[in-house]
Amino acid sequence: MGPKSAAPASTAAKRKASVSSSSAAGGDAKKSKVTTADKLHAPHSLHKIAEEHGVVLRKYYPHEMSNARAEAYIDDEIPKPFDEMVAALEETAKDMRGVKPGGAVVHWFKTDLRTNDNRALAMAADKAANAGVPLICLYIISPEDWEAHLRAPVRVDLILRTLKVLQDDLAKLNIPLWIETVDKRKNVRSTVHTFMESWNANHLFANMEYEVDELRRETALVRECASKGKSMTVIHDTCVVPPGRLTSSSSGRPYAVYTPWFKTWKQHIHDNEDLVDLVDTPAKQADDLKAKVSKLFGCAIPESPKNKQLTKDEKTRFAKLWPAGEHEAVRRLQQFCDDRINGYSRNRDFPAQDATSSLSPYLACGAISARTMIQTAFDRTGAKALDRGTDGFKVWVSEVAWRDFYRHVLAGWPYVCMNKPFKAVYSNIEWSYNKEHFTAWCEGRTGYPIVDAAMRQLREQGWMHNRCRMIVASFLAKDLLIDWRMGEKFFMENLVDGDFSSNNGGWGFSASVGVDPQPYFRIFNPTRQSERFDPDGVYIRHYVPELAKVFEEGASAIHEPYAKEAAKARKAGYPEPLVPHKDAREKALAAYKKGLGK
Template structure:
């Protein structure tokens, strides 16, 4: 008997571990619930709810293929290897199949699982299904990791044109008569995620709708939070309900010259997928950043202010800056925040308030439905100027100018700040009782972040 072990790959299609397992013999499936680990990783209650819904959709699809799904609860990853081996011995499992993950604890879990399975003479087969290109394979001519996004992107595009197979794996072979798997209940606090797709079919429909209606204008509309102009596929990508490869494959079907840079909106969206890729490759090759470290070692010399009252005000959307406050309330009320606003809020926390980016990273992860460790960490270190190819330390967003530029009529602000409903568009963007004055905050940040002045900018 073969066993496929599901993680953040909650889909039937483009799932190499599932596909290969089903090819090699009768297959059963397993999923480990790890409440303590998820709490340590700050998984948001709304993402737990989405995970539960996605698991139940997956369970139904596996049942149609004649595959039983066994759900086992353990506290954390360290408890998995022993339980996995015991399950394999009890059920006469000869081989385990799984798709690899990029985070430090997940990699450690797989190394330990490999060891105990090998000792028990059970095969362990890992596949890569999260990235377009295997982490570690996009390197300079000297064999080093790219330290700047643009040359990394160009190398990716060359590989995607010439050598990478972008065809998603097909659905697996049917294993037997349909069965009915039991409902799955995750034993953690949850917040309703029903506004978001949770099945493969819904995710695919969302992707096609975005490609058909929005992607050609993406480069012009993506920065305006009042518009519904982004794909909003982040939650599905984070849990593996859909894969990055599927996104690029179907985008290529609609825009065959995409990889040659001949379709502006689609190319800009592809760049966003490649930023996701970039942060994953960095995570694998620099595991210390998965443990709270700055990517740039000079950043350890930044003296953070870390004022608790300021942080509470930022969390609650009470900074006095309308765009920042509306964005934080969007996060708190919906579990999601527009990407432009993530940059504005992260810049405000780290540069205006001089609060350690790790505080913001944790808060976002605790609330985001699309919480993804590599992307969240990469985005926060980018905003804080501590990361790989981060924004320069002297680039400090002016929240009032950002507001005027990207929400000119105040449509977004008025959704989340009811008290600003009657204010005209000119006055709407001005701060009211701000917790810090912009000019002062900017000068203070420039001084504090000047420890990064000598950082090197290498093209790889």
């Protein structure tokens, strides 16, 4: 189901054509050197300097678009990829209903690496069982996609280990998982077609992803399958409430602010309880069906691509920190609900406490569904509704909902996938690209202990506490005035839970350029954040050992050592602050005002 406010793809295309033709043929075109069409196709005026610093991967993507082009997406003058997918599914639905089963049914795994509560997998299993043919599964490794999408080596490692668990689980059900590496991303579609043809499969099932590249690729696949007399069914699975379902009653358009969206999200689930119903793991296939596809069993799990490899020590460390698979995800969820969820609202912001669920890496690779998380929390806490339960339960549900919200944003404002901030006017801010400052931030050498502790945690664990993500993001964008997209990119390249929509949404919030942003003049003071959320310095002492050697637990000087105990900090080899916060704040305010024309 598409957004109620969005024009059909055909209508949007007509609008786009009318804008272009009137700009070229109208009398006003002679008076202006820049037509509307020019504005839509020209890059943003500041694109060159950002590209020089790697913000846009020109190997795969065009220049940063103009603000006018971003606005054209909002106004439906350019069709949104999500709407094009919806249109493709609707327009091919009649033909797909008549497709015969063929010799097998295929489920294409992507970011849904689990057997339980996997809607497309369950539908594929039902289709195969009813037709009396084997269900076979496919996973495609696309190194170019992993490079283009900035997959962190630690996340790639978790994906590969999770594939092994998934393969073993499926094998117990007599269902094979075939893993294919496709060197060129442009060949992914043809690889899917070839796999289907090899096994005389006429039905392909997959869960929908909402990023632009994936939507465009699978929209093309839907139409190609239809043209070949085959069927591709794409299912809403990753969100509890599918994008397009929730629109503002006043404007009829998708929500751009979280609070009213969340209120509507909860009510929609209460009115449609089937949205959180769980689907079962597929039944075991008969031995004779297994025999028909025996060649697909035992497929080797490949090593990470060369540009995504970990050292031996890193592989050992991350495997211990992040055991793979849906069974581990369920274990963590149950333990969290039993031990920590009731105190979640009180303790979640304190990084030294083990107060969070640590499920984000498993959500990112699809080893567990958001529905399973909500249903388990209901069962374990005895809550009767999403807004009735302990404070911890309610706050945790709201955090799960943020993940849905950011995916809804991808569907409604696709240019956020294209190196543009949600509010395009913020593209006009003249950011700094100070390499020394950026490197110091990446390595945890800023002279602000809470920032440095967080960045070192990221390097050590492939993960960072959420409160600290906000602190370090605000520091990069507002204290150092460095292009927030460089930080967004660095996070994706290093996070085990690097999920595009959540990462982009978090950076947009912290840099005040995104959906529902804090006003740009609200700037985190890193020292005050440290004093408030790590009052005894436990977190800092753990990740900044040079300070732990000279400051005892509870020493207030650990939060700003050069202001209170400079000699000790210097002797310990801890760096001085890169910038004084007060001066940096004023500089940031001036830069934001200038960029916004205030």
